[in-house]
Amino acid sequence: MRHPRLLLAAALAAPLVLAACGGGSDDGPVTLRMTTWSANEDHLAMLNEIADAYIADHPDVEAIEFDPLPFDGYTSTLTTQIAGDNAPDLAWILENAAPDFVTSGALVPLSETLSGTDGYEYDDLVPAATELWREGDELYAYPFSTSPFAMFANDDLLAEAGQPTAAELIESGEWNWDRVVEAGAAVHAQTGADGIVIRDFDYTGWDNLSTLWTGWGASAWSADGTECGFDDPEMTEALTFMHDAVFEQEAMPGPGTTADFFAGEAAFTVTQISRAGLLAEAPFAWDLVPLPAGPSGEYAVIGQGGLGVLTVAPHPEEAADFLAYMTNPENSVKLAQFFPPPRASQLTAEVLGQANPLLSAEQLQAVVIDRIDSGVVKPSHTGQAQLDQAVRAALDPLWTPGADVEAVLADLCAAIDPLLAR
Amino acid sequence: MTEADTETAPGREASRPARPSWWTARRRDNLAGFLFAGPQLAGTLVFVLLPLGLMFWYSFHEWNVLAGGFRFTGAENYERLVQDPALPGVLGATAAFSVGLVALNLSLALVLAILLDQKLRGTILFRTIFFSPVAVTLVAWTIVWRFLLQDDGGINGLLSVVGAEGPNWLRGETTAMAAVIVVQVLKNVGLNMVLFLAALQGVPKELYEASTIDGAGAWTRFRRITMPMISPTILLTSIITVVGSLQVFAQIDVLTKGGPGTSTTVLVYYLYQNAFQFHDFGYGATLSVLLFAIVLVLTVIQWQMRRKWVVHED
Amino acid sequence: MRTERSRRAKLALYGLLCVLAVPFVFPTWWMVTSSLKPANEIFAFPPTLWPADATLHAYGRVFDFAPFGVQYFNSMYIALVVTVGTLAVSSMAGYAFARIKFPGHNLLFLVVLVGLLIPSEVTIVPLFQMFNRFGMVDTHWPLLLVPIFGAPSVLATLIMRQFFIALPAEIEEAGRMDGLGRFGLYWRMALPLSRPALGAVAIFSFLHSWNLYLEPVVFLSTPEKFTLPQALTQFTDAYGGPMWDVQLSAATMTALPVLIVFIVAQRQFVEGLAHTGLKG
Known part of the structure; x- marks a missing residue:
């Protein structure tokens, strides 16, 4: 009477064993898969156009699939796919995941492939833009999008509150954080709309605050990533300023309050220029200007996206070759419609203007081109996900009216020191 | 409470002549039991016990997903x-x-x-x-x-x-x-x-x-x-x-x-x-x-x- | 005197029920009405109970933005297949564990019950690897096979077993007299009597599949294959900024039909649930 059980066990085990043995690779034309975090139809159409042109010339590649993953949790989803032996060949990589991907050996080195490609003009890549994606001289991912943060201003709301417009403040030399907070507070007091929104911060995405504290000369950690910067005097001053702006002057919406600049609910917002698209039908007058100066002067912060080939990918060689094609000077111009390129020769108002008809040449010059070289990239570190979580949790106590900024920041450093030391 | 009742062998099958002697009504019923519970048992084996076992196995390893490293570390994770x-x-x-x-x-x-x-x-x-x-x-x-x-x-x-x-x-x-x-x-x-x-x-x-x-x-x-x-x-x-x-x-x-x-x-x-x-x-x-x-x-x-x-x- | 008191008691009871009902009704009400509001009215403070300027604009955008129809179909067919499959697997297993004394049936039942104790988060990584080995990642197979055969079906088997155990033995005796074999007993005698339990299992499995969140997020990556809960969290612009009105319209569309079906058929649902062996 044990037979049925044995049979059952055998029947169940068979397919598992078979599957474990199978799975060899075939030599026919390959299909490449690339993950992105944009499901935007225009983006995908452009990518497919580049891919189709490549396939026509390369019989060894049968098809190239673009696989948009949700932006929220993008790195987690990508990692899960890798863990499940289902890695894509190419992947967009968020800047905050760059150190993890670059130093872990997850990415295929690209310098040789790129510089060896005819007409690639490898030296055209701006060093400031590729720094995050290199280890020594070796490039591990191509920063396809290098986009400075800037400030959008709602001129109607400012006028309603009797405040000068952003352009007028720049003109009069008053374009600094103190004055902006003053204007924001006035807008909030007189119109009920909110003053300044640091977009995507929402009291969780703390790395977006680097768009503020960089103006104080503060940074999350030292350049070599070993020392916590949150308890430095500059940082304490910057976050005290922010805390006061939220709770004293009420120039920024408090935690748990939603205000969307692009729906006309705030006077200023700090974000990347690509969001200008959201203003296509805006029923209010707006302007795009560089970030206001902080106590340490004028500054710029850039956000990046990288494109890399995964070591564990099914077809890394073909993928690297496609990456070289996709980012060559000719295709880079196409990419530049949506993503500011890392190529010095293409950082012109003309190239950037083709995709941003809403922005004037002067705006692009001031916000993007003049600042891309000096831009500080948003903070990133190996073990970013864990650090990110630890900093978010430790910063939470700061966002209450009576918070002791210095004490919170000291605790924060105590919490992340062991992580930085790893 | 009433489970015992199912044990009584029905008379009909027992009177069939051409069965080998080990193929009793009891064994027939046992087989039916396994067949009925079979899909669930198989599912438990494949979708519950096997992954659970794998999970225990993983817990003794350091698994660097990005670099593809998978290393036996004994009880290190448990110490952590x-x-x-x-x-x-x-x-x-x-x-x-x-x-x-x-x-x-x-x-x-x-x-x-x-x-x-x-x-x-x-x-x-x-x-x-x-x-x-x-x-x-x-x-x-x-x-x-x-x-x-x-x-x-x-x-x-x-x-x-x-x-x-x-x-x-x-x-x-x-x-x-x-x-x-x-x-x-x-x-x-x-x-x-x-x-x-x-x-x-x-x-x-x-x-x-x-x-x-x-x-x-x-x-x-x-x-x-x-x-x-x-x-x-x-x-x-x-x-x-x-x-x-x-x-x-x-x-x-x-x-x-x-x-x-x-x-x-x-x-x-x-x-x-x-x-x-x-x-x-x-x-x-x-x-x-x-x-x-x-x-x-x-x-x-x-x-x-x-x-x-x-x-x-x- | 006495009737006056009981009238007051009744009024008090109704009052209490009405107060208690508020947190159950208000969210759904708010979801439906807000989905009709333009984006900037959603956050009006204090909130408006009825949109000043009702519009179906956001509903249209749901379909612009995502292959929502296909995603709806995915969720629907997956939930239906899971329901039917679970009914078959769990009623057979429940029957076997309750009424057939095959060797080790108690021990095996205990082993099956382990599934009840395992959060799906615990086994998701190994399951992912197993399905990937069979080339089933980014297909609907994991969302069908695991609920039907794996841990989620154990509760269903438990319900069915408890129900079948309570069936009077005489019924089967009668069936046996008529010459029914095991399958006949199960199919002709036990199943028709177990409609309340089957009803409860059907609701449980349908809702479980319909609500599944972590599994689709982990297993699926193509929007055309997404299910609704997963799709719901994706109504963000290209940079992750949420699109509130569109999200609420989509949420309303996922919640309302099931809710309406439930309200129409609620008597069977609730009574089916009530008559299961779960009452002990």
Whole structure:
């Protein structure tokens, strides 16, 4: 009477064993898969156009699939796919995941492939833009999008509150954080709309605050990533300023309050220029200007996206070759419609203007081109996900009216020191 | 209770002549048993026991997902578990959540069931209302509550109408935990309510009549008759609710992401963070083993407790 | 005197029920009405109970933005297949564990019950690897097979077993006299009597599949294959900024039909649930 059980066990085990043995690779034309975090139809159409042109010339590649993953949790989803032996060949990589991907050996080195490609003009890549994606001289991912943060201003709301417009403040030399907070507070007091929104911060995405504290000369950690910067005097001053702006002057919406600049609910917002698209039908007058100066002067912060080939990918060689094609000077111009390129020769108002008809040449010059070289990239570190979580949790106590900024920041450093030391 | 009856061999098959002698009705029935339970047993083997075994296996490894490294490290992950400075807080949050959820869920379910058990018109309407969140998609329900619980959201809006100022629910440590518990209870309390209602309606009315004659008050009747009679239901619902409370994920992910601070980071969420956000599958597996052990111990304890307070276990 | 008191008691009871009903009804009400509001009215404070300026604009955008129809179909067919599959697997297993004394049936039942204790988060990584080995990642197979055969079906088997155990033995005896074999007994005698339990299992499995969140997020990556809960969290612009009105419209569309079906058929649902062996 044990037979049925044995049979059952055998029947169940068979397919598992078979599957474990199978799975060899075939030599026919390959299909490449690339993950992105944009499901935007225009983006995908452009990518497919580049891919189709490549396939026509390369019989060894049968098809190239673009696989948009949700932006929220993008790195987690990508990692899960890798863990499940289902890695894509190419992947967009968020800047905050760059150190993890670059130093872990997850990415295929690209310098040789790129510089060896005819007409690639490898030296055209701006060093400031590729720094995050290199280890020594070796490039591990191509920063396809290098986009400075800037400030959008709602001129109607400012006028309603009797405040000068952003352009007028720049003109009069008053374009600094103190004055902006003053204007924001006035807008909030007189119109009920909110003053300044640091977009995507929402009291969780703390790395977006680097768009503020960089103006104080503060940074999350030292350049070599070993020392916590949150308890430095500059940082304490910057976050005290922010805390006061939220709770004293009420120039920024408090935690748990939603205000969307692009729906006309705030006077200023700090974000990347690509969001200008959201203003296509805006029923209010707006302007795009560089970030206001902080106590340490004028500054710029850039956000990046990288494109890399995964070591564990099914077809890394073909993928690297496609990456070289996709980012060559000719295709880079196409990419530049949506993503500011890392190529010095293409950082012109003309190239950037083709995709941003809403922005004037002067705006692009001031916000993007003049600042891309000096831009500080948003903070990133190996073990970013864990650090990110630890900093978010430790910063939470700061966002209450009576918070002791210095004490919170000291605790924060105590919490992340062991992580930085790893 | 009635299982033994199936053993009696039916006469018909036994009288068939051409069967080999070992092919008895008994063996035939055994085969039927295995065949009937077969799909479930196979599913348990492939989709429960095998992955569980793999999870134990992983927990003895360091698994660097990005670089593709998979290295046996013995008990290292378990040593790390014992020393993990975050773990006491996580277990505390887990306990607070589970205790709060189970207590609120079971008591509210019982209160609602008792109210609906009264002879009243329109109880079906109220029953439908209390049960309806069960039919609303979990993620939709939670997303709506995230809106409602914002500082400028619907709940504080309602409160401001009556002149009260509500707290910033999801940003305070205590209020965030309370909010997560209440949202989850409102979503699922209807299920337990219906089960309790059925149990209440199954209590023989004669018992009550007899005790009324004895002059027992309502509370005494409830304690002496109702509670013992529905105790098996309480046991079952509490087991299911306790196990369910340890599996809450989507609600925390949508409402608080484990914050503020780490006040709502329960074990499942911590596990998810380690495995899927910190890419540390080895340690994630170790936390899974811990979670499994906790669920197992709690269930065994509850099962043992039934002897004490479940009255008519037959 | 006595009737006056009981009238007051009744009023108090109704009052209590109405107050208790608010937190159950308000979210759904708010979701439906807000989905009709333009984006900037959603956050009006204090909130408006009815949109000043009702519009179906956001509903149209749901379909612009995502292959929502296909995603709806995915969720629907997956939930239906899971329901039917679970009914078959769990009623057979429940029957075997309750009424057939095959060797080890109690021990095996305990082993199956382990599934009840395992949060899906615990086994998701190994399951992912197993399915990937069979080339089933980014297909609907994991969302069908695991709920039907794996841990989620254990509760269903438990319900069915408790129900079948309570069936009077005489019924089967009668069937046996008529010459029914095991399958005949199960199919002709036990199943028709177990409609309440089957109803409860059907609701449980349908809702479980319909609510599944972590599994689709982990297993699926193509929007055309997404299910609704997963799709719901994706109504963000290209940079992750949420699109509230569109999200609420989509949420309403996922919640309302099931809710309406439930309200129409609620008597069977609730009573089916109530008559299961779960009452002990």
